[in-house]
Amino acid sequence: MKLGSYFLRRLLLLIPLLFGLSLLTFTVSRILPGDPVGLAAGPQATEEIKESLRKEFGLDKPLPVQYLSYIGNLFRGEWGQSLYSRREVASDLKVYFPATLELTLAAILFAGIFGTLLGVVSALNRNKLPDHLARVVVLFFVSFPAFWLAMMFQLVFGLALDWFPIGKRLNILMTPPQTITGLYLLDSILTWNWKAFRMAAWHLFIPALVLSFGALASITRITRANMLEALDKDFVRMERALGMPDRVVIFKYVLRNAFIATLTIIALEFGWLMAGAVLVETIFDWPGLGLYIVESSLRLDFQPIMGITIIYGIVFSLVNIFTDMAYGLLDPRIRYG
Amino acid sequence: MARSLSSKELRHKAREVQWEAFRRGLYRFRSNALSMIGLSSLIILVILAFAAPYIAPYPEDARGKTHVTERLLPPSGEHLFGTDKVGRDIFSRVIMGTGLALRVGIVIIFLASIIGVTIGGIAAYAGGWIDDLLMRITDIFLTVPALVLAIAITAALGKGITNVMIGISLVWWPGFARLTRSLVLSLKEEAFVEAADGIGSSHARILFRHILPNALSPIIVKMSTDFGFAVLTAAALGFIGLGAQPPTPEWGAMINDGRERFPSEWWIATFPGLAIFVMVFSWNLLGDGLRDVLDPRSRR
Numbered sequence: 001m002k003l004g005s006y007f008l009r010r011l012l013l014l015i016p017l018l019f020g021l022s023l024l025t026f027t028v029s030r031i032l033p034g035d036p037v038g039l040a041a042g043p044q045a046t047e048e049i050k051e052s053l054r055k056e057f058g059l060d061k062p063l064p065v066q067y068l069s070y071i072g073n074l075f076r077g078e079w080g081q082s083l084y085s086r087r088e089v090a091s092d093l094k095v096y097f098p099a100t101l102e103l104t105l106a107a108i109l110f111a112g113i114f115g116t117l118l119g120v121v122s123a124l125n126r127n128k129l130p131d132h133l134a135r136v137v138v139l140f141f142v143s144f145p146a147f148w149l150a151m152m153f154q155l156v157f158g159l160a161l162d163w164f165p166i167g168k169r170l171n172i173l174m175t176p177p178q179t180i181t182g183l184y185l186l187d188s189i190l191t192w193n194w195k196a197f198r199m200a201a202w203h204l205f206i207p208a209l210v211l212s213f214g215a216l217a218s219i220t221r222i223t224r225a226n227m228l229e230a231l232d233k234d235f236v237r238m239e240r241a242l243g244m245p246d247r248v249v250i251f252k253y254v255l256r257n258a259f260i261a262t263l264t265i266i267a268l269e270f271g272w273l274m275a276g277a278v279l280v281e282t283i284f285d286w287p288g289l290g291l292y293i294v295e296s297s298l299r300l301d302f303q304p305i306m307g308i309t310i311i312y313g314i315v316f317s318l319v320n321i322f323t324d325m326a327y328g329l330l331d332p333r334i335r336y337g
Numbered sequence: 338m339a340r341s342l343s344s345k346e347l348r349h350k351a352r353e354v355q356w357e358a359f360r361r362g363l364y365r366f367r368s369n370a371l372s373m374i375g376l377s378s379l380i381i382l383v384i385l386a387f388a389a390p391y392i393a394p395y396p397e398d399a400r401g402k403t404h405v406t407e408r409l410l411p412p413s414g415e416h417l418f419g420t421d422k423v424g425r426d427i428f429s430r431v432i433m434g435t436g437l438a439l440r441v442g443i444v445i446i447f448l449a450s451i452i453g454v455t456i457g458g459i460a461a462y463a464g465g466w467i468d469d470l471l472m473r474i475t476d477i478f479l480t481v482p483a484l485v486l487a488i489a490i491t492a493a494l495g496k497g498i499t500n501v502m503i504g505i506s507l508v509w510w511p512g513f514a515r516l517t518r519s520l521v522l523s524l525k526e527e528a529f530v531e532a533a534d535g536i537g538s539s540h541a542r543i544l545f546r547h548i549l550p551n552a553l554s555p556i557i558v559k560m561s562t563d564f565g566f567a568v569l570t571a572a573a574l575g576f577i578g579l580g581a582q583p584p585t586p587e588w589g590a591m592i593n594d595g596r597e598r599f600p601s602e603w604w605i606a607t608f609p610g611l612a613i614f615v616m617v618f619s620w621n622l623l624g625d626g627l628r629d630v631l632d633p634r635s636r637r
Contacts, residue, residue, distance in 0.1 A: 017473075017477060017480055020473065020477035021480050021481065025489065028489055028490055132371075135625070139618065143618035145592070145613050148592055148610030149610075271482045272484075275482030275484035275485045278485065279573055282577070297577070297579060305492060309486065313480040316480055316481065
């Protein structure tokens with residue numbers, strides 16, 4: 001009950017934030033010195049064609065009117081039309097968003113597991129060789145441009161070794177599992193389609209792995225620092241004095257204490273990774289928001305860009321709210337006020 | 338009765354304490370092998386950036402000179418990193434791009450920290466509705482991951498390296514604003530602020546002369562740890578095609594250039610990527626070391 005009302009309050013606080021965001025994206029899209037109508041109409045378009053296009057997209061009205069109608073449409077689920085493809089932005093987003101979500105979820109899972117493990121190992125071997133090694137390795141991987149690393153992985157694992165496919169979510173010839181959530185892995189489990197599951201996982205592995213590197217460093221660092229802090233606590237000495245095995249002390253009690261901070265970082269990194277997906281998707285031809293925003297930004301196609309930005313804002317904010325709620329499950333001392 | 342110190346002696350004493358703290362920090366920094374490697378590598382990169390026109394075998398290739406007969410040559414003694422699709426020497430272009438990458442990082446970090454520190458400092462110092470307003474604006478920028486918002490803003494401003502720098506700075510400042518706000522909030526309760534207020538210093542003087550200098554260490558750490566990521570983000574925008582336009586030797590754009598011929602002519606994209614890595618890795622090593630020195634709680 002208490003958790004429910006907390007959740008509701010946080011959701012309500014989200015509304016002014018998203019209003020602000022929509023105002024920001026709108027402002028950005030209207031200060032553009034480029035000429036999106038000219039681009040969409042093509043080089044041979046006459047002034048009349050451009051004028052009618054402007055009318056069609058409502059670009060001839062005063063700015064406040066344009067903003068209000070934009071907001072009104074957002075609430076009605078009409079997210080505008082791409083100037084370029086003439087498709088509805090909302091229906092495009094519905095297709096592309098699950099692909100990005102699946103990729104990001106898989107990546108944050110990898111990063112969370114490896115990062116936490118590396119952090120635990122570092123903390124238990126403080127200032128010894130494994131600690132130093134872990135530090136260098138994570139800094140090493142976080143320093144590569146994600147798109148470049150993606151190309152290299154594609155080359156090594158996709159082309160040279162031929163262990164993994166070089167892109168896309170499934171083989172071209174394969175029909176995707178019946179769409180329920182749009183996440184191929186989840187959909188194929190729900191429909192007992194194991195062949196699709198294997199294929200989707202096989203295609204997902206390398207892109208998600210490359211994407212996960214970006215989040216490794218901070219997850220490892222935070223886990224390490226908080227493990228060290230928790231290891232210093234009196235209860236640890238107490239449990240050890242009682243003869244509790246090290247394994248239980250560390251994984252059941254110390255890590256649980258340290259994991260709250262790790263969780264915050266994982267939530268923060270989720271947003272970063274979802275943004276990083278833009279680059280990884282470009283390389284692996286992954287049909288998600290990333291490919292969509294890159295193509296739209298090169299064509300100055302502003303309706304999709306605004307839509308994608310708002311989607312990112314909504315998802316990122318929701319992730320933060322869920323993280324705050326998860327604290328309570330991990331740490332009973334936290335109460336929602 | 339104890340003799341009170343004159344203001345001259347006080348100042349001398351304060352300087353002594355500062356010097357001692359600096360020497361200790363320097364010692365800790367120097368005993369950290371990784372950050373020394375990062376620093377040395379950065380010094381080499383800076384020298385490389387300045388000496389580029391004299392070191393690069395074909396400096397004119399970075400300015401757009403083409404050699405049609407030497408297209409797509411693999412790495413060799415003549416062309417260490419090979420040549421691209423119009424016959425330009427990639428080694429020369431990578432070296433000539435060092436200065437640009439450094440400049441981009443410096444501009445972004447300075448613009449972002451100036452905006453962020455000012456906004457965060459004013460918010461915390463003024464408090465009340467000004468704090469609320471400024472922080473809500475900050476929150477709006479933080480709802481969308483930096484890279485996505487940077488793409489949107491840069492696309493709106495138009496392609497080009499200057500707009501990339503503006504676009505990234507405009508999404509990078511909220512981190513600095515948050516950090517500065519939290520630092521100033523705790524510092525403004527200190528006795529020296531009360532003292533400055535008591536002798537009639539103006540608000541601007543108290544904030545910029547007394548409070549912010551004391552908040553400097555964590556801000557510098559953030560500047561150094563963010564530098565690498567700013568360079569990465571700029572390279573990403575260049576890679577997407579929103580950044581420097583040809584023939585500018587921008588590393589991200591060079592990778593994009595090599596993408597269509599990857600992997601058969603792998604060298605076009607590979608070497609600029611390695612260059613980005615070397616620069617970002619150096620900054621990250623340096624930042625990691627600085628964090629240990631200036632924020633002792635972070636590493637035990």
